[in-house]
Amino acid sequence: MHRILQLLEQDARITPARIAKMLGMSEQQVNDSIRKYERDNVILGYKAVIDWSKIKRDNVTALIEVRVRPQTGAGFDELAQRIYNHKQVVDMYLMSGSFDFTIIVNGSSLQEVSRFVSENLAPMENIVSTSTHFVLKAYKNAGVDFNPVDEREDFRDD
Amino acid sequence: MIDYSSLISDKAKTIKTSGIRKFFDIVSTMEDAISLGVGEPDFQTPWQVRRAGIDSLQQGKTFYTSNWGLVDLRKEIAKYAWENYHLEYDYHKEIIVTVGGSEAIDNALRSFVSEGDEVLIPEPSFVCYTPLAIMAGGKPVPLKTRMEDGFKLTAETLKQAITPKTKVLIMPFPNNPTGAIMTREELEKIAAVLRGTNIVVISDEIYCELTYGGKKHVCFAELPGMRERTIVINGFSKSYAMTGWRLGWVMAPKEMLQPLVKIHQFGIMSAPTVSQFAGIEAMRTGKQDIKYMREQYDMRRRFMYQRLQEIGMPCFEPEGAFYIFPSIQNYMEDDEAFCDQLLRKKKVAVVPGSAFGESGRGHVRISYSYSMMHLETAMERIEEFIQEL
Numbered sequence: 304m305h306r307i308l309q310l311l312e313q314d315a316r317i318t319p320a321r322i323a324k325m326l327g328m329s330e331q332q333v334n335d336s337i338r339k340y341e342r343d344n345v346i347l348g349y350k351a352v353i354d355w356s357k358i359k360r361d362n363v364t365a366l367i368e369v370r371v372r373p374q375t376g377a378g379f380d381e382l383a384q385r386i387y388n389h390k391q392v393v394d395m396y397l398m399s400g401s402f403d404f405t406i407i408v409n410g411s412s413l414q415e416v417s418r419f420v421s422e423n424l425a426p427m428e429n430i431v432s433t434s435t436h437f438v439l440k441a442y443k444n445a446g447v448d449f450n451p452v453d454e455r456e457d458f459r460d461d
Numbered sequence: 462m463i464d465y466s467s468l469i470s471d472k473a474k475t476i477k478t479s480g481i482r483k484f485f486d487i488v489s490t491m492e493d494a495i496s497l498g499v500g501e502p503d504f505q506t507p508w509q510v511r512r513a514g515i516d517s518l519q520q521g522k523t524f525y526t527s528n529w530g531l532v533d534l535r536k537e538i539a540k541y542a543w544e545n546y547h548l549e550y551d552y553h554k555e556i557i558v559t560v561g562g563s564e565a566i567d568n569a570l571r572s573f574v575s576e577g578d579e580v581l582i583p584e585p586s587f588v589c590y591t592p593l594a595i596m597a598g599g600k601p602v603p604l605k606t607r608m609e610d611g612f613k614l615t616a617e618t619l620k621q622a623i624t625p626k627t628k629v630l631i632m633p634f635p636n637n638p639t640g641a642i643m644t645r646e647e648l649e650k651i652a653a654v655l656r657g658t659n660i661v662v663i664s665d666e667i668y669c670e671l672t673y674g675g676k677k678h679v680c681f682a683e684l685p686g687m688r689e690r691t692i693v694i695n696g697f698s699k700s701y702a703m704t705g706w707r708l709g710w711v712m713a714p715k716e717m718l719q720p721l722v723k724i725h726q727f728g729i730m731s732a733p734t735v736s737q738f739a740g741i742e743a744m745r746t747g748k749q750d751i752k753y754m755r756e757q758y759d760m761r762r763r764f765m766y767q768r769l770q771e772i773g774m775p776c777f778e779p780e781g782a783f784y785i786f787p788s789i790q791n792y793m794e795d796d797e798a799f800c801d802q803l804l805r806k807k808k809v810a811v812v813p814g815s816a817f818g819e820s821g822r823g824h825v826r827i828s829y830s831y832s833m834m835h836l837e838t839a840m841e842r843i844e845e846f847i848q849e850l
Contacts, residue, residue, distance in 0.1 A: 314833075317833075321764065324763060324764040325760035325761070327763045
């Protein structure tokens, strides 16, 4: 269920009034649910999906595969925290397979991202190896197509 | 100079052009005008279905299929009928694939209507039944449905309309333009009237996947004694958002399907091959897509119904398809004038109810097959329009 969350995930700016009508609830109920989701950290934030390549702003994204030596007792989580606390890290996942973490890093230039890897990440204790892949082009992010198709085209121009 | 009007057949002269498109020519010339008029899904065909069509082209599958349609597709259709309605149709002899539901309706009417036969058509309903009945030589007989009855066909209305000349009854549910559906109990009352007769039923079930509030569509052939007299028409356009592929199907007892197969064989050959390959994929993997689209329509339906309530337009809560059919009689007599003024003053296009038959007069059809943003803006404009009247 969680229809409210589904609607917010599609469009974070949807109004409670609209949600209420769409789901057949009262506005009060919708507001209460949203507040509860926020309190319980189910909803963690509201963000826009931006195609930075459309405006003049230098932006580089890299996906970095990291292999680590987990510490006794603390496992992966403590190590992960030391990595994701860096503000350059925008996404981080623990992975199954041949490496341990995938981290997504944003920077304003190749140099900046490289510096982050060589100065902050690689020298960190218990890091075994890193492998950095730079993003060349964004096609889709957070479920949003970067080349959106307009609403249905009407071909019936008779 | 040729006098062209003297060349046109009498029947073709009798039929009128569709009243749906009338306002859309104006829309395209108006800046910032928005339409709530289109009767097709706003979703694109699911990607894996488009992919299957592309694959078939890449593999060079560009030939005619059997007149009946691809065997694999007919098998999927038979499976669909069994899973959804517990109806058995032999895919060798009781199913054909057509060029959309429209060909099927045309073909079915031509197969059973002789000159002067009466064709019972519940109204308001989709614009094609009357002209196609006329072209088949029949005499269209409208059966009025009313907002108070939820725009359902009642047994009384049917009974009163039946004469010795009655040949065909069209069953257009879930209904375009009203959004009405009919439950098993309600259909049973219709079946009870038909049981002692030889009336053929053409059941147009193109919107069968779009029913809301947990009410599952009932196929007319499911009712006891109805399979033997019913031509079930369905298609991919609305369920799978595949209007442009032009793909539909007919299920009927083999004796009844024979004339349709002949007409289809000579008039059409076979439905588009690329579409048939896509159709197989749609039926195999499209269930989740249907569910997603249905949920989206359902939310919009609730939104539209609520908004019309707020505005104060008397309205029947639709249970199927993607239309809502409010009455405008509190504001104006003439639905065409209402649509005309709404378009000129507030730049919103909707379709006059009278385009769907006399009993649609005094209503307008609003399609909610549009994005929420589009619907919200349109409803704000309609609200302003009503307040200024």
